[in-house]
Amino acid sequence: MLLRKAIVSVRHVRCVRGLSSRASNILGALDIPNSYEIPGVYDGRWKGSGETLESVCPTTGEVLARVRSATPDELREALEKSKDAHIILRKVPAPIRGEILRQIREALAAKSDVLGALVSLEMGKIKTEGVGEVQEFVDICDYAVGLSRMMNGRVVASERPGHTILEVPNPLGVVGVLTAFNFPVAVYGWNFSLSFAAGNANVWKPSPSTPLCSIAVTKIIAQVLEKNGIPGAASALVSGGKDVGEALVGSPDIPLVSFTGSEAVGRVVGKAVQSRFGKTILELGGNNASIVMPDADLSMAVPAVFFGAVGTAGQRCTSTRRLYLHRDIASRFLDALQKLYALLRVGDPLVEGTLLGPLHTRAAVGTYAEAVRQLREHGARILTGGQIYEQVELRQGNFVQPTIAIPKHVDPADAIWSTETFAPILNVAIFDELEQAIAWNNGVPQGLSSSLWTQNMRNIGKWIGPEGSDTGIVNVGTSGAEIGAAFGGNKSTGWGRESGGDAWKQYVRWSACTINFSDAAPLAQGVDFST
Ligand code: NAD
Numbered sequence: 001m002l003l004r005k006a007i008v009s010v011r012h013v014r015c016v017r018g019l020s021s022r023a024s025n026i027l028g029a030l031d032i033p034n035s036y037e038i039p040g041v042y043d044g045r046w047k048g049s050g051e052t053l054e055s056v057c058p059t060t061g062e063v064l065a066r067v068r069s070a071t072p073d074e075l076r077e078a079l080e081k082s083k084d085a086h087i088i089l090r091k092v093p094a095p096i097r098g099e100i101l102r103q104i105r106e107a108l109a110a111k112s113d114v115l116g117a118l119v120s121l122e123m124g125k126i127k128t129e130g131v132g133e134v135q136e137f138v139d140i141c142d143y144a145v146g147l148s149r150m151m152n153g154r155v156v157a158s159e160r161p162g163h164t165i166l167e168v169p170n171p172l173g174v175v176g177v178l179t180a181f182n183f184p185v186a187v188y189g190w191n192f193s194l195s196f197a198a199g200n201a202n203v204w205k206p207s208p209s210t211p212l213c214s215i216a217v218t219k220i221i222a223q224v225l226e227k228n229g230i231p232g233a234a235s236a237l238v239s240g241g242k243d244v245g246e247a248l249v250g251s252p253d254i255p256l257v258s259f260t261g262s263e264a265v266g267r268v269v270g271k272a273v274q275s276r277f278g279k280t281i282l283e284l285g286g287n288n289a290s291i292v293m294p295d296a297d298l299s300m301a302v303p304a305v306f307f308g309a310v311g312t313a314g315q316r317c318t319s320t321r322r323l324y325l326h327r328d329i330a331s332r333f334l335d336a337l338q339k340l341y342a343l344l345r346v347g348d349p350l351v352e353g354t355l356l357g358p359l360h361t362r363a364a365v366g367t368y369a370e371a372v373r374q375l376r377e378h379g380a381r382i383l384t385g386g387q388i389y390e391q392v393e394l395r396q397g398n399f400v401q402p403t404i405a406i407p408k409h410v411d412p413a414d415a416i417w418s419t420e421t422f423a424p425i426l427n428v429a430i431f432d433e434l435e436q437a438i439a440w441n442n443g444v445p446q447g448l449s450s451s452l453w454t455q456n457m458r459n460i461g462k463w464i465g466p467e468g469s470d471t472g473i474v475n476v477g478t479s480g481a482e483i484g485a486a487f488g489g490n491k492s493t494g495w496g497r498e499s500g501g502d503a504w505k506q507y508v509r510w511s512a513c514t515i516n517f518s519d520a521a522p523l524a525q526g527v528d529f530s531t
Pocket of ligand 1: 181207208240242244249260261262265266268269286316317422489
Protein backbone atom coordinates (compact mmCIF):
# COMPACT_ATOMS: atom_id res chain seq x y z
CA MET A 1 0.00 0.00 0.00
CA LEU A 2 2.84 2.34 0.99
CA LEU A 3 4.71 1.44 -2.23
CA ARG A 4 1.64 2.16 -4.36
CA LYS A 5 1.23 5.61 -2.78
CA ALA A 6 4.89 6.37 -3.53
CA ILE A 7 4.49 5.44 -7.22
CA VAL A 8 1.42 7.63 -7.52
CA SER A 9 3.22 10.59 -5.99
CA VAL A 10 6.27 10.16 -8.28
CA ARG A 11 3.96 10.06 -11.28
CA HIS A 12 2.25 13.18 -9.99
CA VAL A 13 5.57 15.05 -9.74
CA ARG A 14 6.50 14.04 -13.28
CA CYS A 15 3.22 15.26 -14.67
CA VAL A 16 3.24 18.76 -13.18
CA ARG A 17 5.17 21.47 -15.02
CA GLY A 18 6.90 24.57 -13.77
CA LEU A 19 4.98 27.57 -15.10
CA SER A 20 5.58 31.26 -14.53
CA SER A 21 3.30 32.71 -11.85
CA ARG A 22 2.04 35.11 -14.56
CA ALA A 23 0.57 32.09 -16.37
CA SER A 24 -0.22 29.72 -13.52
CA ASN A 25 -2.38 32.25 -11.64
CA ILE A 26 -4.59 32.69 -14.71
CA LEU A 27 -4.79 29.00 -15.61
CA GLY A 28 -5.44 28.04 -11.97
CA ALA A 29 -8.32 30.50 -11.66
CA LEU A 30 -9.95 28.87 -14.68
CA ASP A 31 -9.49 25.26 -13.48
CA ILE A 32 -7.01 24.47 -16.24
CA PRO A 33 -4.69 21.81 -14.84
CA ASN A 34 -0.98 22.45 -14.68
CA SER A 35 -0.15 18.90 -15.77
CA TYR A 36 2.30 17.98 -18.51
CA GLU A 37 -0.47 17.36 -21.04
CA ILE A 38 -4.12 18.27 -20.82
CA PRO A 39 -7.12 16.85 -22.65
CA GLY A 40 -8.51 19.04 -25.43
CA VAL A 41 -11.63 17.05 -26.32
CA TYR A 42 -14.95 17.29 -24.52
CA ASP A 43 -18.16 15.47 -25.34
CA GLY A 44 -19.57 15.18 -21.84
CA ARG A 45 -16.24 13.68 -20.75
CA TRP A 46 -12.76 15.19 -21.09
CA LYS A 47 -10.33 13.20 -23.23
CA GLY A 48 -7.90 13.51 -26.13
CA SER A 49 -5.32 11.08 -27.44
CA GLY A 50 -4.50 12.66 -30.79
CA GLU A 51 -1.46 14.75 -31.64
CA THR A 52 -0.24 17.27 -29.07
CA LEU A 53 -0.82 20.98 -29.62
CA GLU A 54 1.40 23.54 -27.94
CA SER A 55 -0.03 26.72 -26.55
CA VAL A 56 2.81 29.24 -26.68
CA CYS A 57 2.62 32.67 -25.06
CA PRO A 58 3.31 35.19 -27.85
CA THR A 59 4.72 37.70 -25.35
CA THR A 60 7.33 35.55 -23.62
CA GLY A 61 7.65 32.39 -25.71
CA GLU A 62 6.71 30.30 -22.66
CA VAL A 63 4.94 27.02 -23.43
CA LEU A 64 1.69 27.48 -21.51
CA ALA A 65 0.39 23.96 -22.04
CA ARG A 66 0.46 20.89 -24.20
CA VAL A 67 -3.02 19.91 -25.26
CA ARG A 68 -4.06 16.54 -26.66
CA SER A 69 -6.23 16.88 -29.74
CA ALA A 70 -8.97 14.61 -31.11
CA THR A 71 -8.26 11.39 -32.96
CA PRO A 72 -10.63 10.50 -35.83
CA ASP A 73 -12.42 8.07 -33.49
CA GLU A 74 -12.76 10.69 -30.77
CA LEU A 75 -14.16 13.13 -33.29
CA ARG A 76 -16.72 10.55 -34.47
CA GLU A 77 -17.67 9.83 -30.87
CA ALA A 78 -18.06 13.54 -30.10
CA LEU A 79 -20.33 13.90 -33.13
CA GLU A 80 -22.47 10.95 -32.03
CA LYS A 81 -22.76 12.42 -28.53
CA SER A 82 -23.68 15.81 -29.98
CA LYS A 83 -26.38 14.21 -32.13
CA ASP A 84 -27.79 12.58 -28.99
CA ALA A 85 -27.59 15.90 -27.14
CA HIS A 86 -29.54 17.57 -29.93
CA ILE A 87 -32.33 15.01 -29.61
CA ILE A 88 -32.72 16.06 -25.97
CA LEU A 89 -32.22 19.76 -26.62
CA ARG A 90 -34.78 20.03 -29.40
CA LYS A 91 -37.51 18.99 -26.97
CA VAL A 92 -36.58 21.75 -24.52
CA PRO A 93 -38.78 24.81 -25.17
CA ALA A 94 -36.84 27.72 -26.64
CA PRO A 95 -37.47 30.06 -23.65
CA ILE A 96 -36.01 27.38 -21.33
CA ARG A 97 -32.97 27.19 -23.61
CA GLY A 98 -32.88 30.97 -23.18
CA GLU A 99 -32.88 30.58 -19.41
CA ILE A 100 -29.87 28.23 -19.69
CA LEU A 101 -28.13 30.85 -21.83
CA ARG A 102 -28.86 33.42 -19.12
CA GLN A 103 -27.05 31.19 -16.62
CA ILE A 104 -24.14 30.77 -19.03
CA ARG A 105 -24.03 34.55 -19.35
CA GLU A 106 -23.81 34.86 -15.55
CA ALA A 107 -21.06 32.23 -15.34
CA LEU A 108 -19.05 33.97 -18.06
CA ALA A 109 -19.52 37.41 -16.50
CA ALA A 110 -18.30 36.08 -13.14
CA LYS A 111 -15.03 35.00 -14.81
CA SER A 112 -14.76 37.80 -17.33
CA ASP A 113 -11.64 39.39 -15.86
CA VAL A 114 -9.60 36.21 -15.65
CA LEU A 115 -10.93 34.83 -18.94
CA GLY A 116 -10.00 38.14 -20.56
CA ALA A 117 -6.54 37.75 -19.04
CA LEU A 118 -6.27 34.27 -20.57
CA VAL A 119 -7.13 35.72 -24.00
CA SER A 120 -4.31 38.22 -23.44
CA LEU A 121 -1.91 35.56 -22.26
CA GLU A 122 -2.56 33.07 -25.04
CA MET A 123 -3.54 35.22 -28.03
CA GLY A 124 -1.55 38.37 -27.20
CA LYS A 125 -4.15 41.16 -27.37
CA ILE A 126 -4.08 43.74 -24.56
CA LYS A 127 -6.15 42.89 -21.52
CA THR A 128 -8.86 45.50 -22.01
CA GLU A 129 -9.50 43.96 -25.43
CA GLY A 130 -9.39 40.45 -23.95
CA VAL A 131 -12.01 41.38 -21.38
CA GLY A 132 -13.97 43.18 -24.12
CA GLU A 133 -14.01 39.95 -26.09
CA VAL A 134 -15.55 38.08 -23.16
CA GLN A 135 -18.05 40.94 -22.82
CA GLU A 136 -19.09 40.29 -26.45
CA PHE A 137 -19.95 36.71 -25.46
CA VAL A 138 -21.92 38.03 -22.46
CA ASP A 139 -23.73 40.53 -24.70
CA ILE A 140 -24.65 37.96 -27.32
CA CYS A 141 -25.96 35.66 -24.56
CA ASP A 142 -28.24 38.52 -23.47
CA TYR A 143 -29.33 38.95 -27.06
CA ALA A 144 -30.00 35.23 -27.44
CA VAL A 145 -32.00 35.11 -24.19
CA GLY A 146 -34.40 37.67 -25.68
CA LEU A 147 -34.31 35.93 -29.03
CA SER A 148 -35.34 32.65 -27.43
CA ARG A 149 -38.84 34.15 -27.06
CA MET A 150 -38.84 35.79 -30.49
CA MET A 151 -37.64 33.27 -33.06
CA ASN A 152 -40.91 33.65 -34.85
CA GLY A 153 -42.15 32.00 -37.98
CA ARG A 154 -44.94 33.50 -40.09
CA VAL A 155 -48.51 32.88 -41.05
CA VAL A 156 -48.94 33.32 -44.80
CA ALA A 157 -52.25 33.93 -46.59
CA SER A 158 -53.08 30.97 -48.79
CA GLU A 159 -54.75 31.38 -52.18
CA ARG A 160 -56.81 28.25 -51.45
CA PRO A 161 -59.99 28.51 -49.37
CA GLY A 162 -59.76 26.97 -45.89
CA HIS A 163 -55.98 26.74 -46.07
CA THR A 164 -53.26 28.40 -44.01
CA ILE A 165 -49.53 28.34 -44.61
CA LEU A 166 -47.12 28.46 -41.69
CA GLU A 167 -43.43 29.17 -42.13
CA VAL A 168 -41.91 27.23 -39.25
CA PRO A 169 -38.31 27.38 -37.98
CA ASN A 170 -36.92 24.18 -36.46
CA PRO A 171 -33.41 23.37 -35.25
CA LEU A 172 -30.91 21.98 -37.75
CA GLY A 173 -29.19 19.37 -35.56
CA VAL A 174 -25.45 19.66 -34.95
CA VAL A 175 -23.67 22.86 -35.96
CA GLY A 176 -19.89 22.79 -36.56
CA VAL A 177 -18.07 25.95 -35.50
CA LEU A 178 -14.49 26.43 -36.69
CA THR A 179 -12.75 29.50 -35.33
CA ALA A 180 -9.66 31.64 -35.89
CA PHE A 181 -6.93 32.50 -33.39
CA ASN A 182 -7.60 36.22 -33.16
CA PHE A 183 -10.99 36.06 -31.40
CA PRO A 184 -10.57 32.82 -29.47
CA VAL A 185 -13.65 33.40 -27.27
CA ALA A 186 -16.12 35.79 -28.93
CA VAL A 187 -16.55 34.04 -32.28
CA TYR A 188 -17.63 30.80 -30.64
CA GLY A 189 -19.91 32.91 -28.44
CA TRP A 190 -21.62 34.54 -31.43
CA ASN A 191 -22.33 31.15 -32.95
CA PHE A 192 -23.05 29.09 -29.88
CA SER A 193 -25.55 31.54 -28.35
CA LEU A 194 -27.78 31.83 -31.42
CA SER A 195 -27.40 28.21 -32.39
CA PHE A 196 -28.21 26.91 -28.88
CA ALA A 197 -31.20 29.24 -28.58
CA ALA A 198 -32.40 27.76 -31.88
CA GLY A 199 -32.11 24.25 -30.41
CA ASN A 200 -28.89 22.95 -31.97
CA ALA A 201 -26.01 21.07 -30.42
CA ASN A 202 -22.61 22.53 -31.32
CA VAL A 203 -19.17 21.09 -31.97
CA TRP A 204 -16.32 23.61 -31.70
CA LYS A 205 -12.99 23.22 -33.49
CA PRO A 206 -10.90 26.14 -32.24
CA SER A 207 -7.61 27.42 -33.61
CA PRO A 208 -4.79 24.99 -32.76
CA SER A 209 -2.79 27.88 -31.29
CA THR A 210 -5.45 29.00 -28.76
CA PRO A 211 -6.62 25.72 -27.20
CA LEU A 212 -6.64 27.02 -23.62
CA CYS A 213 -9.24 29.72 -24.30
CA SER A 214 -11.55 27.09 -25.78
CA ILE A 215 -10.99 24.68 -22.89
CA ALA A 216 -11.75 27.43 -20.34
CA VAL A 217 -14.94 28.50 -22.16
CA THR A 218 -16.09 24.88 -22.61
CA LYS A 219 -15.63 24.19 -18.90
CA ILE A 220 -17.78 27.20 -17.99
CA ILE A 221 -20.54 26.21 -20.43
CA ALA A 222 -20.40 22.50 -19.50
CA GLN A 223 -20.98 23.20 -15.81
CA VAL A 224 -24.15 25.13 -16.58
CA LEU A 225 -25.42 22.54 -19.07
CA GLU A 226 -24.88 19.69 -16.64
CA LYS A 227 -26.57 21.60 -13.82
CA ASN A 228 -29.62 21.90 -16.07
CA GLY A 229 -29.63 18.25 -17.10
CA ILE A 230 -28.48 18.98 -20.67
CA PRO A 231 -25.69 16.71 -21.98
CA GLY A 232 -22.33 18.48 -22.18
CA ALA A 233 -22.04 17.44 -25.83
CA ALA A 234 -24.57 20.18 -26.64
CA SER A 235 -21.37 22.26 -26.61
CA ALA A 236 -18.64 19.78 -27.55
CA LEU A 237 -15.00 20.66 -28.11
CA VAL A 238 -12.64 18.97 -30.56
CA SER A 239 -9.21 20.54 -30.43
CA GLY A 240 -6.97 19.93 -33.38
CA GLY A 241 -5.42 21.26 -36.54
CA LYS A 242 -6.19 20.96 -40.22
CA ASP A 243 -7.02 17.22 -40.09
CA VAL A 244 -9.68 17.63 -37.41
CA GLY A 245 -11.04 20.66 -39.29
CA GLU A 246 -11.26 18.74 -42.55
CA ALA A 247 -12.99 15.79 -40.93
CA LEU A 248 -15.55 18.06 -39.31
CA VAL A 249 -16.20 19.99 -42.49
CA GLY A 250 -16.63 16.76 -44.47
CA SER A 251 -19.07 15.16 -42.02
CA PRO A 252 -22.60 14.65 -43.36
CA ASP A 253 -23.74 14.77 -39.71
CA ILE A 254 -23.14 18.52 -39.69
CA PRO A 255 -25.78 20.38 -41.72
CA LEU A 256 -24.28 23.82 -40.98
CA VAL A 257 -20.59 24.70 -40.82
CA SER A 258 -19.80 28.14 -39.48
CA PHE A 259 -16.21 28.91 -40.43
CA THR A 260 -14.16 31.92 -39.37
CA GLY A 261 -10.66 32.22 -40.78
CA SER A 262 -8.57 33.15 -43.79
CA GLU A 263 -9.84 33.48 -47.33
CA ALA A 264 -7.51 30.67 -48.42
CA VAL A 265 -8.92 28.11 -45.97
CA GLY A 266 -12.46 29.47 -46.34
CA ARG A 267 -12.33 28.78 -50.07
CA VAL A 268 -11.51 25.10 -49.37
CA VAL A 269 -14.09 24.81 -46.59
CA GLY A 270 -16.82 26.48 -48.65
CA LYS A 271 -16.32 24.08 -51.57
CA ALA A 272 -16.12 21.02 -49.33
CA VAL A 273 -19.40 21.82 -47.56
CA GLN A 274 -21.11 22.79 -50.81
CA SER A 275 -20.05 19.49 -52.41
CA ARG A 276 -22.22 17.66 -49.87
CA PHE A 277 -24.98 20.33 -50.04
CA GLY A 278 -24.36 21.51 -46.50
CA LYS A 279 -24.92 25.09 -45.37
CA THR A 280 -22.08 27.47 -44.54
CA ILE A 281 -21.53 30.71 -42.73
CA LEU A 282 -18.16 32.01 -43.95
CA GLU A 283 -16.46 34.84 -42.04
CA LEU A 284 -13.19 35.39 -43.86
CA GLY A 285 -10.45 37.96 -44.26
CA GLY A 286 -10.94 41.72 -44.35
CA ASN A 287 -8.90 44.46 -46.03
CA ASN A 288 -10.61 47.48 -44.65
CA ALA A 289 -10.35 51.13 -45.65
CA SER A 290 -11.03 54.41 -43.89
CA ILE A 291 -11.74 57.45 -46.05
CA VAL A 292 -11.24 60.92 -44.58
CA MET A 293 -12.93 63.91 -46.21
CA PRO A 294 -11.73 67.52 -45.80
CA ASP A 295 -14.70 68.36 -43.54
CA ALA A 296 -14.02 65.47 -41.11
CA ASP A 297 -13.51 66.20 -37.43
CA LEU A 298 -9.86 65.14 -37.22
CA SER A 299 -9.96 65.08 -33.42
CA MET A 300 -12.22 62.04 -33.82
CA ALA A 301 -10.95 60.56 -37.08
CA VAL A 302 -7.23 60.42 -36.17
CA PRO A 303 -7.67 58.39 -32.93
CA ALA A 304 -10.19 56.12 -34.68
CA VAL A 305 -7.75 55.31 -37.46
CA PHE A 306 -4.99 54.87 -34.86
CA PHE A 307 -7.08 52.26 -33.01
CA GLY A 308 -8.24 50.63 -36.25
CA ALA A 309 -4.70 50.20 -37.57
CA VAL A 310 -2.78 49.47 -34.36
CA GLY A 311 -5.37 47.91 -32.02
CA THR A 312 -4.86 44.14 -31.49
CA ALA A 313 -1.52 44.73 -33.29
CA GLY A 314 -3.42 44.79 -36.59
CA GLN A 315 -4.84 41.30 -36.01
CA ARG A 316 -8.54 42.04 -36.21
CA CYS A 317 -10.44 40.99 -39.29
CA THR A 318 -11.74 44.58 -39.16
CA SER A 319 -8.32 46.26 -38.72
CA THR A 320 -7.81 49.37 -40.83
CA ARG A 321 -5.29 48.41 -43.52
CA ARG A 322 -5.94 51.14 -46.09
CA LEU A 323 -6.28 54.87 -45.44
CA TYR A 324 -7.53 57.22 -48.15
CA LEU A 325 -6.97 60.87 -47.26
CA HIS A 326 -8.37 63.88 -49.07
CA ARG A 327 -5.52 66.00 -50.40
CA ASP A 328 -6.60 69.05 -48.35
CA ILE A 329 -6.10 67.37 -44.97
CA ALA A 330 -3.58 64.62 -45.82
CA SER A 331 -0.43 66.12 -44.34
CA ARG A 332 -2.21 67.44 -41.23
CA PHE A 333 -3.79 64.04 -40.69
CA LEU A 334 -0.53 62.12 -41.12
CA ASP A 335 1.34 64.46 -38.76
CA ALA A 336 -1.29 63.93 -36.06
CA LEU A 337 -1.38 60.17 -36.67
CA GLN A 338 2.40 59.83 -36.45
CA LYS A 339 2.35 61.70 -33.14
CA LEU A 340 0.00 59.05 -31.75
CA TYR A 341 2.18 56.24 -33.12
CA ALA A 342 5.15 57.80 -31.29
CA LEU A 343 3.24 57.57 -27.99
CA LEU A 344 2.55 53.83 -28.24
CA ARG A 345 3.31 51.84 -25.11
CA VAL A 346 4.63 48.46 -26.24
CA GLY A 347 4.99 45.42 -24.05
CA ASP A 348 3.24 42.76 -22.01
CA PRO A 349 -0.43 42.92 -22.96
CA LEU A 350 -1.36 41.94 -19.40
CA VAL A 351 0.22 45.11 -18.00
CA GLU A 352 -2.21 47.97 -17.61
CA GLY A 353 -1.46 50.82 -19.98
CA THR A 354 0.12 48.69 -22.71
CA LEU A 355 -1.40 49.54 -26.08
CA LEU A 356 0.59 47.26 -28.35
CA GLY A 357 1.09 43.58 -27.65
CA PRO A 358 2.85 41.00 -29.81
CA LEU A 359 1.82 39.29 -33.02
CA HIS A 360 0.37 35.89 -32.27
CA THR A 361 3.13 33.73 -33.78
CA ARG A 362 6.70 33.86 -35.02
CA ALA A 363 5.38 33.03 -38.49
CA ALA A 364 3.29 36.23 -38.39
CA VAL A 365 6.48 38.23 -37.72
CA GLY A 366 7.89 36.72 -40.92
CA THR A 367 4.74 37.68 -42.83
CA TYR A 368 5.02 41.25 -41.51
CA ALA A 369 8.72 41.49 -42.46
CA GLU A 370 8.01 40.17 -45.96
CA ALA A 371 5.16 42.66 -46.48
CA VAL A 372 7.43 45.55 -45.41
CA ARG A 373 10.17 44.25 -47.72
CA GLN A 374 7.70 44.17 -50.62
CA LEU A 375 6.61 47.73 -49.85
CA ARG A 376 10.23 48.93 -49.88
CA GLU A 377 11.06 46.98 -53.03
CA HIS A 378 8.13 48.61 -54.82
CA GLY A 379 9.21 52.11 -53.85
CA ALA A 380 6.84 52.80 -50.95
CA ARG A 381 7.74 55.56 -48.49
CA ILE A 382 7.75 54.18 -44.94
CA LEU A 383 6.66 57.06 -42.72
CA THR A 384 7.05 55.18 -39.47
CA GLY A 385 7.80 51.65 -38.25
CA GLY A 386 8.93 48.91 -40.61
CA GLN A 387 11.12 47.09 -38.09
CA ILE A 388 10.93 44.30 -35.55
CA TYR A 389 11.45 45.58 -31.99
CA GLU A 390 14.96 44.69 -30.86
CA GLN A 391 14.83 45.80 -27.20
CA VAL A 392 15.96 43.05 -24.84
CA GLU A 393 12.66 43.00 -22.93
CA LEU A 394 10.69 42.45 -26.16
CA ARG A 395 12.97 39.95 -27.85
CA GLN A 396 11.29 36.84 -26.44
CA GLY A 397 7.99 37.93 -27.93
CA ASN A 398 6.69 38.60 -31.45
CA PHE A 399 6.78 42.38 -31.31
CA VAL A 400 6.75 44.42 -34.54
CA GLN A 401 6.57 48.16 -35.12
CA PRO A 402 3.26 49.46 -36.43
CA THR A 403 3.96 50.80 -39.87
CA ILE A 404 2.55 53.59 -42.00
CA ALA A 405 3.52 53.38 -45.66
CA ILE A 406 2.73 55.40 -48.75
CA PRO A 407 2.96 52.97 -51.67
CA LYS A 408 4.21 54.41 -54.96
CA HIS A 409 1.11 53.43 -56.94
CA VAL A 410 -2.57 53.27 -56.01
CA ASP A 411 -3.96 50.25 -57.79
CA PRO A 412 -6.47 48.19 -55.76
CA ALA A 413 -5.60 45.17 -57.92
CA ASP A 414 -1.95 45.35 -56.88
CA ALA A 415 -0.97 42.77 -54.22
CA ILE A 416 0.15 45.54 -51.84
CA TRP A 417 -3.40 46.88 -51.76
CA SER A 418 -5.44 43.73 -52.36
CA THR A 419 -3.88 41.33 -49.84
CA GLU A 420 -4.85 41.11 -46.18
CA THR A 421 -1.55 41.18 -44.25
CA PHE A 422 -2.48 40.25 -40.69
CA ALA A 423 -0.16 42.75 -39.02
CA PRO A 424 -0.16 46.47 -38.14
CA ILE A 425 0.64 47.89 -41.57
CA LEU A 426 -1.37 50.85 -42.84
CA ASN A 427 -1.08 51.81 -46.51
CA VAL A 428 -2.00 55.40 -47.34
CA ALA A 429 -3.10 57.09 -50.56
CA ILE A 430 -4.31 60.61 -51.36
CA PHE A 431 -7.46 61.38 -53.34
CA ASP A 432 -9.25 64.45 -54.69
CA GLU A 433 -12.83 63.24 -55.19
CA LEU A 434 -14.96 61.03 -52.95
CA GLU A 435 -15.93 58.90 -55.98
CA GLN A 436 -12.27 58.01 -56.52
CA ALA A 437 -11.87 56.95 -52.88
CA ILE A 438 -15.05 54.84 -53.03
CA ALA A 439 -13.76 53.12 -56.16
CA TRP A 440 -10.51 52.29 -54.34
CA ASN A 441 -12.44 51.15 -51.28
CA ASN A 442 -14.52 48.78 -53.43
CA GLY A 443 -11.70 47.74 -55.77
CA VAL A 444 -10.29 44.91 -53.60
CA PRO A 445 -11.58 41.33 -53.39
CA GLN A 446 -12.54 41.57 -49.70
CA GLY A 447 -15.67 43.32 -48.44
CA LEU A 448 -15.72 43.28 -44.65
CA SER A 449 -15.56 46.75 -43.17
CA SER A 450 -15.06 50.39 -44.16
CA SER A 451 -15.56 53.85 -42.77
CA LEU A 452 -16.08 57.37 -44.06
CA TRP A 453 -15.19 60.42 -41.98
CA THR A 454 -17.26 63.39 -43.04
CA GLN A 455 -19.86 65.78 -41.64
CA ASN A 456 -21.59 66.24 -44.97
CA MET A 457 -25.00 64.52 -45.24
CA ARG A 458 -24.70 64.17 -49.01
CA ASN A 459 -21.43 62.29 -48.68
CA ILE A 460 -23.03 59.99 -46.10
CA GLY A 461 -26.04 59.40 -48.35
CA LYS A 462 -23.79 58.42 -51.21
CA TRP A 463 -21.59 56.23 -48.98
CA ILE A 464 -24.41 54.10 -47.57
CA GLY A 465 -26.37 53.86 -50.83
CA PRO A 466 -25.97 51.86 -54.04
CA GLU A 467 -23.06 54.00 -55.24
CA GLY A 468 -21.26 53.68 -51.91
CA SER A 469 -19.25 51.18 -49.93
CA ASP A 470 -19.73 47.54 -50.90
CA THR A 471 -18.65 46.14 -47.53
CA GLY A 472 -20.81 44.35 -44.99
CA ILE A 473 -19.96 46.77 -42.22
CA VAL A 474 -20.10 50.50 -42.77
CA ASN A 475 -18.83 51.75 -39.45
CA VAL A 476 -17.73 54.89 -37.69
CA GLY A 477 -14.26 53.31 -37.64
CA THR A 478 -13.54 50.02 -39.42
CA SER A 479 -13.18 48.23 -36.07
CA GLY A 480 -15.47 47.91 -33.09
CA ALA A 481 -18.70 46.34 -34.31
CA GLU A 482 -21.52 45.83 -31.81
CA ILE A 483 -23.34 42.52 -31.45
CA GLY A 484 -26.80 43.97 -32.17
CA ALA A 485 -26.11 44.37 -35.88
CA ALA A 486 -25.37 41.42 -38.14
CA PHE A 487 -21.61 41.02 -38.43
CA GLY A 488 -19.93 39.84 -41.61
CA GLY A 489 -18.57 40.76 -45.00
CA ASN A 490 -19.30 40.50 -48.69
CA LYS A 491 -17.29 39.23 -51.68
CA SER A 492 -14.22 37.20 -50.68
CA THR A 493 -14.99 37.84 -47.02
CA GLY A 494 -17.59 35.12 -47.62
CA TRP A 495 -21.06 36.82 -47.33
CA GLY A 496 -21.62 35.28 -43.88
CA ARG A 497 -23.51 37.05 -41.11
CA GLU A 498 -23.30 36.31 -37.39
CA SER A 499 -24.50 37.89 -34.17
CA GLY A 500 -27.41 40.31 -34.48
CA GLY A 501 -29.84 41.27 -37.21
CA ASP A 502 -31.41 38.25 -38.92
CA ALA A 503 -28.34 36.04 -38.38
CA TRP A 504 -30.31 33.56 -36.22
CA LYS A 505 -32.35 32.52 -39.25
CA GLN A 506 -29.33 30.63 -40.60
CA TYR A 507 -29.26 28.27 -37.61
CA VAL A 508 -32.69 26.78 -38.36
CA ARG A 509 -34.34 24.82 -41.12
CA TRP A 510 -37.43 26.47 -42.51
CA SER A 511 -40.54 24.57 -43.48
CA ALA A 512 -43.50 26.07 -45.34
CA CYS A 513 -46.33 24.02 -43.83
CA THR A 514 -49.71 24.16 -45.52
CA ILE A 515 -52.65 23.26 -43.30
CA ASN A 516 -55.91 22.36 -44.98
CA PHE A 517 -58.92 23.06 -42.72
CA SER A 518 -61.44 22.71 -45.56
CA ASP A 519 -63.36 19.72 -46.88
CA ALA A 520 -61.71 19.85 -50.31
CA ALA A 521 -58.16 19.49 -51.57
CA PRO A 522 -57.76 21.95 -54.44
CA LEU A 523 -54.44 22.39 -56.22
CA ALA A 524 -52.67 25.74 -56.23
CA GLN A 525 -52.61 27.99 -59.32
CA GLY A 526 -56.02 26.56 -60.28
CA VAL A 527 -54.47 23.39 -61.72
CA ASP A 528 -57.17 20.83 -62.58
CA PHE A 529 -56.10 17.20 -62.33
CA SER A 530 -59.55 15.62 -62.03
CA THR A 531 -60.22 12.35 -63.79
P1 NAD B 1 -6.96 30.11 -40.60
O1 NAD B 1 -7.74 30.14 -41.85
O2 NAD B 1 -5.52 29.75 -40.69
O3 NAD B 1 -7.61 29.05 -39.56
C1 NAD B 1 -8.96 29.13 -39.19
C2 NAD B 1 -9.42 27.75 -38.72
O4 NAD B 1 -9.44 26.84 -39.82
C3 NAD B 1 -8.54 27.12 -37.66
O5 NAD B 1 -9.37 26.54 -36.69
C4 NAD B 1 -7.77 26.08 -38.45
O6 NAD B 1 -7.27 25.03 -37.68
C5 NAD B 1 -8.80 25.61 -39.43
N1 NAD B 1 -8.33 24.96 -40.66
C6 NAD B 1 -7.14 25.10 -41.28
N2 NAD B 1 -7.14 24.38 -42.43
C7 NAD B 1 -8.33 23.77 -42.52
C8 NAD B 1 -8.95 22.92 -43.49
N3 NAD B 1 -8.30 22.54 -44.59
N4 NAD B 1 -10.22 22.51 -43.28
C9 NAD B 1 -10.89 22.91 -42.18
N5 NAD B 1 -10.37 23.72 -41.23
C10 NAD B 1 -9.10 24.15 -41.40
O7 NAD B 1 -7.16 31.55 -39.91
P2 NAD B 1 -6.39 32.18 -38.67
O8 NAD B 1 -4.99 32.51 -39.07
O9 NAD B 1 -6.61 31.38 -37.45
O10 NAD B 1 -7.21 33.54 -38.47
C11 NAD B 1 -6.96 34.74 -39.15
C12 NAD B 1 -7.92 34.94 -40.31
O11 NAD B 1 -9.26 34.87 -39.86
C13 NAD B 1 -7.78 36.30 -40.94
O12 NAD B 1 -7.87 36.17 -42.34
C14 NAD B 1 -8.96 37.08 -40.40
O13 NAD B 1 -9.38 38.16 -41.19
C15 NAD B 1 -10.00 36.00 -40.34
N6 NAD B 1 -11.07 36.36 -39.43
C16 NAD B 1 -12.26 36.73 -39.96
C17 NAD B 1 -13.29 37.13 -39.13
C18 NAD B 1 -14.61 37.57 -39.70
O14 NAD B 1 -15.57 37.64 -38.94
N7 NAD B 1 -14.71 37.89 -40.98
C19 NAD B 1 -13.12 37.12 -37.73
C20 NAD B 1 -11.89 36.70 -37.23
C21 NAD B 1 -10.86 36.33 -38.09
